[in-house]
Amino acid sequence: MPSERPFKLLHSALRMDEALDALNAAQEDLEKTRGKLQKQEKQITELITAALGQKAVTSSSLLVSTRHKFRSLQQTLTRFQRVFEDRLEALRTRLDGFEDMLRKYTHAQAGLDIERSTQRQMAAALQKTLQGLINERVQAVPADDTLTDFALPEESHGYIPHPLDGFVRQLISVDEMLTHDPDFFAKGAPYRPVSFLEIGCATGRNLLVTKLSGLLNGSSYAGFDLDHNLIRRGQQALGLEEEIFVADALTFDYAPYDVIFSYRPIRVPEIQRQLEERMVETLKPGAYVIAPLAEDLACYPDMDCLNGPLAIWKKRKPATG
Numbered sequence: 001m002p003s004e005r006p007f008k009l010l011h012s013a014l015r016m017d018e019a020l021d022a023l024n025a026a027q028e029d030l031e032k033t034r035g036k037l038q039k040q041e042k043q044i045t046e047l048i049t050a051a052l053g054q055k056a057v058t059s060s061s062l063l064v065s066t067r068h069k070f071r072s073l074q075q076t077l078t079r080f081q082r083v084f085e086d087r088l089e090a091l092r093t094r095l096d097g098f099e100d101m102l103r104k105y106t107h108a109q110a111g112l113d114i115e116r117s118t119q120r121q122m123a124a125a126l127q128k129t130l131q132g133l134i135n136e137r138v139q140a141v142p143a144d145d146t147l148t149d150f151a152l153p154e155e156s157h158g159y160i161p162h163p164l165d166g167f168v169r170q171l172i173s174v175d176e177m178l179t180h181d182p183d184f185f186a187k188g189a190p191y192r193p194v195s196f197l198e199i200g201c202a203t204g205r206n207l208l209v210t211k212l213s214g215l216l217n218g219s220s221y222a223g224f225d226l227d228h229n230l231i232r233r234g235q236q237a238l239g240l241e242e243e244i245f246v247a248d249a250l251t252f253d254y255a256p257y258d259v260i261f262s263y264r265p266i267r268v269p270e271i272q273r274q275l276e277e278r279m280v281e282t283l284k285p286g287a288y289v290i291a292p293l294a295e296d297l298a299c300y301p302d303m304d305c306l307n308g309p310l311a312i313w314k315k316r317k318p319a320t321g
């Protein structure tokens with residue numbers, strides 16, 4: 001498994017580190033013994049020099065004991081040398097293992113990088129194609145002269161599409177959360193079918209994606225916008241006659257919906273706060289809200305933030321018992 005590789009690599013590096021410590025210890029011992037041996041040799045040489053010409057000295061007890069110590073130190077030195085060589089060999093073996101592991105890890109990492117970049121390119125290409133098709137269909141719907149003098153209120157944002165890949169990621173994440181949420185438990189299904197709503201849905205692009213992708217186990221899909229022209233075009237161009245309608249987010253009743261998407265419809269913070277207050281007030285407990293660039297949702301004790309970066313919230317259910 002690729003995710004285990006970094007741990008194996010770390011393990012291998014730690015083992016090499018241990019082997020290196022052992023090698024250093026053996027080398028230190030070797031140096032100490034070599035020093036002692038040199039000292040003894042010096043003493044023996046001095047003794048022999050002092051005793052030159054005197055045969056009896058060669059058999060003196062001091063010389064015998066020094067020679068004995070010398071031999072034993074030589075044996076110790078040989079032993080340490082062997083330990084040193086063994087440990088060096090162990091270190092080399094581990095180094096080979098480490099290099100092998102590093103090669104495999106680098107190879108696997110390169111494969112993952114290619115895979116990630118391919119996926120990014122695929123997502124971007126699909127997104128561009130889908131957006132192009134939708135734009136083409138929407139623009140093919142002729143303008144309705146009776147609606148041309150419609151203008152959004154000053155405080156509203158006009159149509160700024162939310163990045164589609166981000167929206168899809170949010171849906172996938174909510175789907176995962178619903179699967180593990182006891183409030184939505186259903187026997188024989190990932191979770192009970194949910195009703196989806198988009199606030200300020202424009203022509204309904206996100207709604208269409210939610211409906212057709214099957215990313216949510218949905219029972220119904222609805223969206224509304226204050227802009228009549230966008231709604232009419234979406235209804236005609238994208239076949240969303242039943243799903244999208246004109247309404248005002250500031251007076252809407254959010255109670256019937258399980259999952260709500262709202263990408264900052266209002267520009268003015270004070271009015272956006274009013275919209276959020278209305279939403280939190282009328283939402284049913286247990287409902288999910290995906291609200292990028294919300295103004296104030298964090299201030300409501302009833303709203304739990306389930307994923308900050310993806311802007312996913314849930315209205316808390318009152319405690320029972």
Ligand SMILES: C[S@@+](CC[C@H](N)C(=O)[O-])C[C@H]1O[C@@H](n2cnc3c(N)ncnc32)[C@H](O)[C@@H]1O
Pocket residue numbers: 152156157158159160161162198199200201202206224225226227230247248249250262263264265266
């Ligand atoms: C930032 S765009 C978001 C569009 C779309 N939801 C998306 O994420 O791709 C805001 C939308 O909210 C609509 N809007 C602004 N004020 C509104 C209001 N009071 N009630 C309903 N829709 C409103 C605008 O017409 C616009 O289509």
